[in-house]
Amino acid sequence: MANLNGRARRKNTYDAIVVGSGITGGIAAKELTEKGLKVLVLERGRMVRHLEDYPTATLDPWQTKYPQGQLPQAELAAHYKVQRRTGYTMTETTQHFFVRDDEHPYTEENRFDWIRGYHVGGRSLTWGRQSYRHSPIDFEANAREGIAVDWPIRYEDLAPWYEHVERFIGVSGQAEGLPHFPDGHYQPPMELNCVEKAFKARSEARFPERRVTIGRTAHLTDPTEEQLSLGRTKCQYRNLCIRGCPFGGYYSSNSGGLIAAERTGNLVIRPNSIVTELVYDERKGRASGVRILDAETLKDEEFHADVIFLCASALNSAWIMMNSTSSRFPNGFGNASDQLGRNVMDHHLGVGASGEAPEFAETYFSGRRPNGIYVPRFRNLGDDATKRSDYVRGFGYQGGAGRATWERDRGKGGRGFGAARKAELSQPGPWTMGLGGFGEMLPYADNRVTLNRDVKDKFGLPTLTMNVTMRDNEMAMRRDMQSAAAEMLEAAGFKNVRGHDNGFAPGLGIHEMGTARMGRDPKTSVLNAHNQVHECKNVYVTDGAAMTSASCVNPSLTYMALTARAADHAVRARKRGEL
DSSP states (O other): OHHHHHHHHHHTEEEEEEEOOSHHHHHHHHHHHHTTOOEEEEOSSBOOOTTTTOTTTTOOGGGSSSGGGOOOHHHHHHHOTTGGGGGGGSSTTTGGGSOOTTTSOOEESSOOOOOOOOBTTGGGGTOOOBOOOOOHHHHHHHHHHTOSOOOSSOHHHHHHHHHHHHHHHOOBOOOOOBTTBOOOOOBOOOOOOHHHHHHHHHHHHHOTTSOOEEOOBSBOSSOOHHHHHTTOOOOOSOOOGGGOOTTOOBOOTTTTHHHHHHTTTOEEEEOSEEEEEEEEETTTTEEEEEEEEETTTOOEEEEEEEEEEEOSOHHHHHHHHHTOOOSSOTTSTTOTTSOTTOSOBOOBOSEEEEEEOGGGTTOOOOSOOSOOEEEOOOSOSSSTTTOOSSOSSOEEEEEEEEESHHHHHHHHTOOOOSHHHHHHHTSOOOEEEEEEEEEOOOOOTTSEEEEEEEEEOTTSOEEEEEEOOOOHHHHHHHHHHHHHHHHHHHHTTOEEEEEEEOOOOTTTTOOOBOTTOBOSOTTTOSBOTTSEETTEEEEEEOSGGGOSOOOSSOOHHHHHHHHHHHHHHHHHHHHTTOO
């Protein structure tokens, strides 16, 4: 029996285990395997292979079962009561990349929109692809303002890893030379359309501190040899990215990190493997591996490794750690600080302004650019000119201009096909332009998730309870986000300018952060400067859970840079015998 157990353990033993295969799991797998480690990637959901498993990627509108792919309200209400909150992104052509909420419930003490998908690649298949660096002031803000805890790193620590990731994934964008909006390594930028160019010129003339640029997005516009060798090619401007891209035009784990890792011969991917807890070796004082529930056989199994990377997403990594209790960690793995599950952040949105540009009625554009404009933060930049007295931190704008055919059609509930319908759609509506604010949310210790052992998912596992709200600082920022957007559009000469605040519940930004934050002191944080759990150095957490503050820019590039940096540290530390 001892020999059988020994052989079984050896069979299930790797140099490193990566939990999760999404935006950070793919980078962790690539970096660790390329450095020679034998890596097991554990994904709780089903297998999705690049090219093979994007069933709706090339469907035409008339090939869907339901008109315009809109799922029946009864089906949405029964199975997708939370996922439907994303609006038009949750359709017949995308539903296979979202969970069924009736199978994966959670409890909302305050409304929290947890948008997720369980499959190989995770949300790297459905992310917005906007890729920005956090700036020096972002890493310094907590310390400067006395909020929460200080980041244990600075921009200079992460800058080379930002470039490392940008070169690999491919980011198109425009350098702007702004210290609070750091430039990176970019492929040629996508082009602004005629209305956006006019908006840029006129708005910047009135507000020169409010720079208008094209979004920095993880789409290939001039692929490198490395990217071509992975089977990726230029973005085709189809703007059907959320269905999965058979061209590899945008970066996903499936088309990038996991492919690169597989080609080393050092990778094993095990789908349908729900990691339920970290296994702690009391004698050695380290994590020896993880325990999983096989989603198909419903049997438990253990896997072992010297190094463990949690890349399951901020909420799921926190769930694993909270569910991993022992005599060493009675309150959750690495939770002596009592910060596990706390400090939940998201980016708040749903506020801004729109207007019309009638003077461009005779102009049009071609293609479906999967990108928009970006206005970098212009508030509270450390000088008197940008300082606000009613709130701290800042926001940026994402948006763009377009002909109103599509929005007009949706608003009228238009249906059907044929010559008459084609003729109708060939007459575009007026040009409209919108600016949507993306605001920073502060870390509050009582914005938290907790383990709920009374409510179980379809596997009989505990679930999460969410208690996350926005506060006065965020609400003051929202008022400014709306008024500043309107004044920019008015300065550009747009007509019928209307501000809006459609309300917002945390979660819908789909940028959950902060549940196992980095910090300098083990008494007030979960992770150190290298993303190691303070109390167990062979466990690294590199997804959104690690974030100490949120900035106002999309965070995925920062997650990937932190992951690449931590993987490099882990390999070196393992060679030194420290893990």
